[in-house]
Amino acid sequence: MSSQLKSADKKHFQTLLMKAVDAELNPDEQTEFDKFVSKDADCRNEWQQMKKLKEVTKNMNFKSLPTEVWDNYWVNVYNRLERGLAWILFSIGAIILLTYSGFKAVESIIADPQLAGILKAAILMLIGGSVILLVSVVREKLFTQKSDPYKEVQR
Amino acid sequence: MSYGLAIVNPTLTENRMVPAVDEGTLILRCQAGEKQAYGELVNKYMKRAYYTALGLIGSPEAAMDLSQEAFIRAYRAIKRLDADKKFFTWYYRILKNLCLNHLRDRARHARPFSEVGETTLLKMSDQGEDASRQVEQEETREIVWDAINSLKPQEREIIILKDFQEHSYIEISELLDCPMGTVMSRLYNARQALKVKLEKVLK
Incomplete structure (x- = not known):
């Protein structure tokens, strides 16, 4: 970009340049742009380079997917939506059942007169340790999610 | 795939x-x-x-x-x-x-x-070209795609929206939730960055 252009002119030329590259100039802007390009060699040079760049990117397209992929797209979304609900219900049910069975298991261990005290203590420590580990992992996950720097990106 | x-x-x-x-x-x-x-x-x-x-x-x-x-x-x-x-x-x-x-x-x-295997995703408009031309285009394609991928996410995003998805400036402004002026300057900066990376191809 020409050092002869003032900062405001540079900014204006950049805007016109983008519009020119994307063929979005109106007649007045076109006249203005032509003036820049005819008067300033650096502007002219940049215009040539941007045109080449546009040529290169214009010729690049993603390959299309087979029609059946699109035919099944909504079905897949629908199935995943439905399964999401199923997983929530399954998880709630599983948590309730596991908590209840855990409680019953602990209750029966404590109530069992034949089981040695040291074994009861070991089993309880094992269960207690597992619960603390689980809570710790869940808490860490929640904390990571809360402090995720990308979480609120341009919402 | x-x-x-x-x-x-x-x-x-x-x-x-x-x-x-x-x-x-x-x-x-x-x-x-x-x-x-x-x-x-x-x-x-x-x-x-x-x-x-x-x-x-x-x-x-x-x-x-x-x-x-x-x-x-x-x-x-x-x-x-x-x-x-x-x-x-x-x-x-x-x-x-x-x-x-x-x-x-x-x-x-x-x-x-x-x-990540993304190099198989794009193809230049090479219909009707001979084999050597296609190889050359394939090489260019890979260079260009690598250059696009090496841009910052924000730069890549605006290039994809404008040059691949062909959104208008107004649409991009709505999608990115920013004024048109910002769209233009971000697009200019992204294209500048891409131009530098593609210096050899553009010569």
């Missing part, structure tokens, strides 16, 4: 921004729990969603997964969407966040862009 060789611009095969009235009705029907109405919205925007995600993250499998996941999240939150607003603009922010999270996770697992 093979995706066929036909050259199309996916964005031109589907509807552009849907008139607000029709879309508003669909959104209201979705908010009333009508999944069929949501299916219509998904069918309208699925291609644009997939190809946008593909441009942002480069992996076809992940792009398919994330574009569908974004539709699922959008459906769950659709009651919060103002029926007067454009669905895709709102959906795009969900999709973009998912893509950024995906990129961040991929960076954590040290999988650079060039190892």
Whole structure:
């Protein structure tokens, strides 16, 4: 970009340049742009380079997917939506059942007169340790999610 | 994974921004729990969603997964969407966040862009060209795609939206939720960055 252009002119030329590259100039802007390009060699040079760049990117397209992929797209979304609900219900049910069975298991261990005290203590420590580990992992996950720097990106 | 060789611009095969009235009705029907109405919205925007995600993250499998996941999240939150607003603009922010999270996770697992298999995704418009010309174009294609992938996510995003998805400046301004002037300057900076990376190709 020409050092002869003032900062405001540079900014204006950049805007016109983008519009020119994307063929979005109106007649007045076109006249203005032509003036820049005819008067300033650096502007002219940049215009040539941007045109080449546009040529290169214009010729690049993603390959299309087979029609059946699109035919099944909504079905897949629908199935995943439905399964999401199923997983929530399954998880709630599983948590309730596991908590209840855990409680019953602990209750029966404590109530069992034949089981040695040291074994009861070991089993309880094992269960207690597992619960603390689980809570710790869940808490860490929640904390990571809360402090995720990308979480609120341009919402 | 093979995706066929036909050259199309996916964005031109589907509807552009849907008139607000029709879309508003669909959104209201979705908010009333009508999944069929949501299916219509998904069918309208699925291609644009997939190809946008593909441009942002480069992996076809992940792009398919994330574009569908974004539709699922959008459906769950659709009651919060103002029926007067454009669905895709709102959906795009969900999709973009998912893509950024995906990129961040991929960076954590040290999988650079060039190892994700995205190089099989693009093809130059080479119909009717001879073999040597095609090889040359294939090389150029890879250089260009690598250059695009090496841009910052924000720069890559605006190049994808403008040059691949062919959105107008107004549409980009809505999608990125920023003024037109910012769109123009971001596009200029992104193209400048790309131009520097493609210096040899452009000579």
